[in-house]
Each structure stands twice: as structure tokens, then as C-alpha cells.
Amino acid sequence: MGDQADKLRVQMQTGRPELVPGQPRVLATASGKGGVGKTNFCVNFALGLQRRGFQPVVIDADLGFADVEVLLGVRPRRTIVDVIEGTEIWDALEFSEHGLPFLSAGSGLLDLHDLTPWxxxxxxxxxxxxxxxxxxxxxxxxxxxxxxxxxxxxxxxxLVVVTTPEPTAIADAYALLKMLVVRGCLPETRLVINRVRNLAEGRETAEKLRLVADRFLDAKVDVLGFVLEDHTVARAVMEQRALLQAYPHSPAARCFDQLVHNYLRVETVQPSRGLGGFFERLLRRVRPAPREEAADSSGHTA
Ligand SMILES: Nc1ncnc2c1ncn2[C@@H]1O[C@H](COP(=O)(O)OP(=O)(O)OP(=O)(O)O)[C@@H](O)[C@H]1O
Ligand SMILES: [Mg+2]
Structure with a gap:
């Protein structure tokens, strides 16, 4: 356990994760503007992974705004605050009705930004x-x-940056990318364009953002995919059921399934090897490639 903590401390200092065999892929979602669909993405993407035989876990790191449990209709007994105060994470994990494990953020107790280094x-x-x-x-x-x-x-x-096609959301997503580049902590980043009216709108929005990030920030961001505007998303939220479980055949649910497919395809070096390649790649990424190490020494990880 101390060994893991040491590794994380090294990651914090160098700004680059040192992946170890058997370590899961850690995927964060963020946005510039609020309310663009991050929590729905996390929950439904995790369920999509689970359906394909993976073992995902959702950590609600939006401290003080515990939306994951609300979407899943669960009242947790323990939260991230308990973990910070000494509870083992295994004792604080909760499960949705259908078995999706998650850690609650707790309501109005702490803000991620207020946490001490310890x-x-x-x-x-x-x-x-x-x-x-x-x-x-x-x-x-x-x-x-x-x-x-x-x-x-x-x-x-x-990092998955979620935005909608609204100009304010795109501007804020760009501002977020810029802050991360300036601070030298932009990980491998993909865009999810949520609430699009059609595929063309999704492509156009993603391309716009991708090009400005490339041109003005010298940041290479990929596009993970799109989610259609779909009234069943709000309906599932009202029912406090995850969309993939409540309305698995809805247009938005199919989009989430496609996002999972896109993610696994990118993570599979040789597509013909199927999902096994995903794990092989995880195991191979024990050390950063020499070129990445060189880039890391400049403090720029994009
Ligand atoms: N694809 C969609 N189609 C229609 N409505 C959607 C879609 N995605 C999200 N919404 C609506 O937007 C609301 C906010 O979504 P969500 O809570 O996932 O956003 P968020 O980015 O996590 O918000 P916050 O920044 O407050 O954490 C949902 O409750 C739903 O009503
Ligand atoms: Mg949220």
C-alpha cells in the first residue's frame, strides 16, 4: 500500500503517471461549463463497459455535489469524506441496484479544491x-x-472533456484545455460532444474545438464521439435510473454504447485481437516511451 502511495507521489511530482502492470486505466471527465452531461457520461459509459465484461468503478470526485448516487437512485452510507478521514476505500464503495460500484462525493461537505496536500x-x-x-x-x-x-x-x-455545441460550452471547454496546457498537466484528451441534434453537428463542433486546440495551444485532442439530444436522458434522471438500464434502446443509449466501442477500439493496438489487446496494451505501458520521457522533462505532457 505504501508502495502505491510512493508511486502516486512520484506521479504528482513528475506530472506523468507511471503505469504498473495490472493497474487499471484511470479516466477522468471534466468540462469548462457545468451541466453539459459529465455525470451522465460517467455512469452510462461505466455501464457500457460493464456490459462488455469489464470491471469499472465510478468515483464521484465532484466533492460536495453528489450527483452519481442521485442518478443511480442510491443513498450511500459512506462517502469520499470518510475515505479521506481514514475509512478504507473498500468499505466505502456502494453499488447501484444493478451492481455498478461507485464512491459517493458526499453532499456539501468538502470541496476538492479545499483538500490539503495530505x-x-x-x-x-x-x-x-x-x-x-x-x-x-x-x-x-x-x-x-x-x-x-x-x-x-x-x-x-x-481525460474526457465533455461539451455541448453551445458557443458558451465550447468557449469554456477551450478555456479549460488552455489552463491545462499552461499548467503542463494535459493528459491524453478526448472530446465528447453531448446533446447534438445530428451527427453533422457533432462532427462540426468537435472539429472546431480540435482545430483551435491544435492551432492555438499546440494540443492534440482526439474525438471520442457524440451523444444525441434525447428526452429520455432527462426522463431517466427524473426516475433516478441510469439511461442504459432504463432505456437501453434509446438514441442516446446507443450513442453511449458507440462511445464505449470507440474507446476500446482506440485502446486496442491490433483491432483483430479484440478486447484482449486492450489488456495487453495496459500491461505494455509499464514505462513511458523514451520520446515521452523526453517530452516529460519539459513538463509538457500534451
Ligand atoms: N444527451 C442529452 N439529451 C438531453 N438531455 C441531456 C443530455 N445529456 C444531459 N442532459 C440533461 O442535462 C442534465 C445535466 O446532465 P449532467 O448532470 O450529466 O451534467 P454535469 O455536466 O454532470 O453537470 P454538473 O456540472 O452540474 O456536474 C441532465 O440532468 C439532463 O437533463
Ligand atoms: Mg455532474
Whole structure:
């Protein structure tokens, strides 16, 4: 356990995660503007992974705004605050009705940005233990960016930036990317364009953002995919049931399934090897490639 904590501390200092065999992929979601669909993405993406035989876990890292449990209709007994205060993470995990494990953020108790370095260390050390049982850890981060957010991102493998096609959401997503580039903590980043009217709108929005990030920030961001505007999303939220469980054949649910498919395809070096390649790649990424190490020494991870 101390060993894991040491590794995370090294990650914090170097700004680059050191992946170890058997460690799950850690994927964080974030946005510039609030209310664009991060929590729905996390929960439904995790369920999509679970359907394909993976073992995901959702960490509600939007401290003080515990939306994951509301979406899943669960009243948790323990929260992330208990973990920070000494409870083992295994004793604080909750399960949705259909068996999706998650850790609650707790309501109105703490803000991620207010955590002391010691509290942040404790949280990350506990999260790092999840590799023993899970293969994808999804962190639902809040909107915007505070000091600890950058530290958290230094420990993740992938960042998914969620936006809608609205100009304000795109502008805020760009501002978020810019802050991460300036602070030298932009991990491998993918865009999810939520609430699109059609595929063309999704493509156009994603391309716009991808191009400005490339041109003005020299940041290479990929596009993970799109989610259609769909009234069943709000209906599922009202019913406090995850969309993939409540309305698995809805247009938005199919989009989430496609996002999972896209994610696994990218993570599979040789598509013909199927999902097995995903794990092989996880195991191979023990050390950063020499070129990445060189880039890391400049403090720029994009
Ligand atoms: N694809 C969609 N189609 C229609 N409505 C949607 C879609 N995605 C999200 N919504 C609506 O947007 C609301 C906010 O979604 P969600 O809670 O996932 O956003 P968030 O980014 O996590 O918000 P916050 O920044 O407050 O944490 C949902 O409750 C739902 O009503
Ligand atoms: Mg949310």
C-alpha cells in the first residue's frame, strides 16, 4: 500500500503517471461549463463497459455535489469524506441496484479544491488500490479547474472533456484545455460532444474545438464521439435510473454504447485481437516511451 502511495507521489511530482502492470486505466471527465452531461457520461459509459465484461468503478470526485448516487437512485452510507478521514476505500464503495460500484462525493461537505496536500495524498493512495479489483476507474470531476484538479489529472491516463455545441460550452471547454496546457498537466484528451441534434453537428463542433486546440495551444485532442439530444436522458434522471438500464434502446443509449466501442477500439493496438489487446496494451505501458520521457522533462505532457 505504501508502495502505491510512493508511486502516486512520484506521479504528482513528475506530472506523468507511471503505469504498473495490472493497474487499471484511470479516466477522468471534466468540462469548462457545468451541466453539459459529465455525470451522465460517467455512469452510462461505466455501464457500457460493464456490459462488455469489464470491471469499472465510478468515483464521484465532484466533492460536495453528489450527483452519481442521485442518478443511480442510491443513498450511500459512506462517502469520499470518510475515505479521506481514514475509512478504507473498500468499505466505502456502494453499488447501484444493478451492481455498478461507485464512491459517493458526499453532499456539501468538502470541496476538492479545499483538500490539503495530505488529504489529496490519502485520497489518491486509496483510489490507487482499486487496481486490485477493477480495470477502469472513472473519475467524475466537477466543472472548471482548481489547484487539486491539476494534481488529480497528473495521475490519470485519459481525460474526457465533455461539451455541448453551445458557443458558451465550447468557449469554456477551450478555456479549460488552455489552463491545462499552461499548467503542463494535459493528459491524453478526448472530446465528447453531448446533446447534438445530428451527427453533422457533432462532427462540426468537435472539429472546431480540435482545430483551435491544435492551432492555438499546440494540443492534440482526439474525438471520442457524440451523444444525441434525447428526452429520455432527462426522463431517466427524473426516475433516478441510469439511461442504459432504463432505456437501453434509446438514441442516446446507443450513442453511449458507440462511445464505449470507440474507446476500446482506440485502446486496442491490433483491432483483430479484440478486447484482449486492450489488456495487453495496459500491461505494455509499464514505462513511458523514451520520446515521452523526453517530452516529460519539459513538463509538457500534451
Ligand atoms: N444527451 C442529452 N439529451 C438531453 N438531455 C441531456 C443530455 N445529456 C444531459 N442532459 C440533461 O442535462 C442534465 C445535466 O446532465 P449532467 O448532470 O450529466 O451534467 P454535469 O455536466 O454532470 O453537470 P454538473 O456540472 O452540474 O456536474 C441532465 O440532468 C439532463 O437533463
Ligand atoms: Mg455532474
Amino acid at each position: 488529504q489529496m495524498d490519502r485520497l489518491l493512495e486509496q483510489v490507487s488500490q482499486l487496481h486490485e479489483r477493477f480495470d477502469v476507474v472513472l473519475l467524475d470531476c466537477g466543472a472548471g479547474m482548481g489547484a487539486n484538479f491539476g494534481r488529480m489529472l497528473a495521475a490519470v491516463d485519459d
